[in-house]
Amino acid sequence: MKSVIQYGFLLILGAGLVTGCSNPPEYPVEPSISFDNVYFKAGDNSLIPDTLFVSVNFKDGDGDLGLDDSYLYEPYNALWGYTKQDGSWITYADRNTPPYDTLPNYEFPYSCYNYLIDESDTIYVQQNLNHYNIFVDFYVRKNGQYSYYDWLLAFPPECGESYYGRFPILNRDGNNNTSLKERPLEGKLTYRMVGARIKSIFKNDTLRLDVQIQDRALHKSNTVESFEFVLKDITIN
Structure with a gap:
């Protein structure tokens, strides 16, 4: 439901190479993160939507963090499609023909996960x-227990959008151009999540x-938890 959610994007604060010293630190090639902060800015109207910010500190041994528009093909493609023996795409109409009759029906929630209309x-x-x-999951506490809040399925029968997103390539040279040279990298990332009705x-x-x-080699970092919060308690002007 695009009127409710927009994909978040990343602000980079203090991301830096750590090669200036004679003995740069040695970090694992798998990225690691630690939680830094979360805060909220309420929107004034439909032109200025609500915004939730979360920031993490990161370290990565070979600096392969970030994706740009050149990373749209396998293994970074957004969707997997499947073909039949004749090379044509498997479609919803094929549900009438074995062995494709086990495909899910085109209805909520499968219409959100399993079908693309071209x-x-x-x-x-x-x-x-x-x-x-970057993957941000929301949990809501009800009756003392936290439950996963699935943005994709939160507005039936419409499909929402998750707050999974992409941040740009962080490894930069002296001219602030992207660099693919392997070197340790550390800094802080602040991820901005925009939604018309978060509050x-x-x-x-x-x-x-x-x-x-996750880095470009598909190494996943550890998962960190924020502190628990109520929006009014973390609101900034």
Whole structure:
């Protein structure tokens, strides 16, 4: 539901190479993160939507963090499509023919996860999480227990969008151009999540965020938890 959620994007604060000293630190090639902060800015109207910010500190041994528009093909493609023996796409219409009669029906929630409507047909697909490199999951506390809040399925029968996203290549040379040279990297990332109704959805709910990042070699970091919070308690002007 694009009127409710927009994909977040990343602000880079203090990201830096750590090669200036004679003995640069040795970090594992798998990224590691630690939680830094979370804060909220309420929107004034439809032109200035609500915004939730979460920041993490990161370290990576070979600096392969970030994706740009050149990383849109396998293994970074957004969706996986599947073909039949004749090379054509498996579509919703194929549900009438074995062995494709076990495909899910085109209805909520499968319409959110498993089908792509193009100009000519409805194609069976699966999501590829390797398209993203930052993953933010929301949890809401009810009756003392935290439950996962699935943005994709939160507005039936419409499909929402998750706050999984992409941050740009962080490894930069002296001219601030992207660099693919392997070297240790550390800094802080602040991820901005924009939504037209974040405040009206959660009101006085107690929330928690889980955050994870991934490098271009598909190494996943550890997952960190935010502190629990209510939006009014972390609101900034």
